[in-house]
Amino acid sequence: MTLRVTLEYHHKETRKSLLSRLAMANSYRSLEAFLSLNGTSALPFERGEPQAIKRLSEWSGVPAEQLSCYNIKSSGVGSHWSLGPALMSRDMRVGPYHRYCPKCVAADLQHGRGREQTRPYVRAAWMTRAVEACVEHGCVIVEAAADKKAQGDFARYVADNLERLREEAVTVPSAASVEVARYVENRIHGKSSNDFLDQFEAYVAIDLCRNIGHFAIQHGLVESAAAPGGELSLVDYGFEIACHGPERIEAMIAEVIARERPFAIEMQGFFGKLRRWLLRNEDKDEFAGVIELFQGIAERNLPIGSDETFVLPTRQRHLHSVRSASIEYRMFEDRVYQLAIDAGLTEPTDLSSGRIYLDAQRTHDILSVALATVTTPEIASELGIHIERVRQMLDANLLPRVEAAQDGTRIYSRVRRSDFDAFKKRLNAPMATPTRAQAQAYKALADQKRRESQQGPGGLGTGIRG
């Protein structure tokens, strides 16, 4: 049965708001009194149960299909809930508060129809703390504690607080930004507005922005977390970056990495809250997309390999550090560094070995070749002769060089291991009386073979400088 007094319904209005206003307009003591007289509670109306929508349609005279939006439901798993099509997290629940824009309320009071107290209505977007600003008025959303029995009875709250509400409409602070609020509203209304963020559940998209904001503050890209609005400014700042898509996020992180050059083992501290957030949610399906995003960014921009786990184990090494290459190729760090400089993989630098990054593929190419060569001091040691003699041999082309001398101070003459072995064979050709040098060379060769059989083919580890 339609109630005696009916009201204008607004398309952004929640069902509970309409109920509250109807109860007030029809002179019931409160929303709770009206509902209990009708043997029901607010819950089925909030959830959008078909029977409740039908009843509200009958009471209000508003067609049921117009009342079918903004269902508020628990999502079943964990503490998540949904507001219309937008999935929200626990910290976005409104709790025992009225939330509203005082300027919207003042405008409703002034321009609405019917009795004054019944005019202001609750916008669906106010029903989540993810919305912290009024897009229309550019001010912050205000929260006022509600009696346990009067939760959601907004018309009653308006009737009891007319003066306060009019005052608040004048004094309410401006919001730093309304972009996040605009974005979340679109999600609540089922509108797509950002291809990148829209691929995530609403609360994941918002948390993504918040954690990017944390990262930006942690690394000094924004001034301070103590800006007015606190957490809000984190989300706002992160949104400014994230709304431009994954390339912009990676560019920001790559810029900080280029400046700070963290060790692979510093990854945890470097990513801070952002990485902890991902690890905490690793097993949730709705996080697969963001985990993939940051896993890729970490692999492409940090010298991490199969020993390091960002969130997932590293799938492909894109970068080495001088240190990690030294360990992987079992070469002295000095030698890796010099080879990298010679090949133009890095500029000369005072950074420590773990902070000098090298392209992994090119490092592999260069170090593989180097591993198949021996240096002047190595030859001298194996043959048991003085290094000067080796240089004379090389100058006489008895052994072909593969890497030319660089300058007067640092000479890295290298000879292919195979060329050297063939040379030794010739040296060891049967003779009536071996010379002392030949005997030593033979012994050195035998020692070398023994070492290799103990260490495997990569086990040279002898980057002694010539």
Ligand SMILES: [Zn+2]
């Ligand atoms: Zn407003």
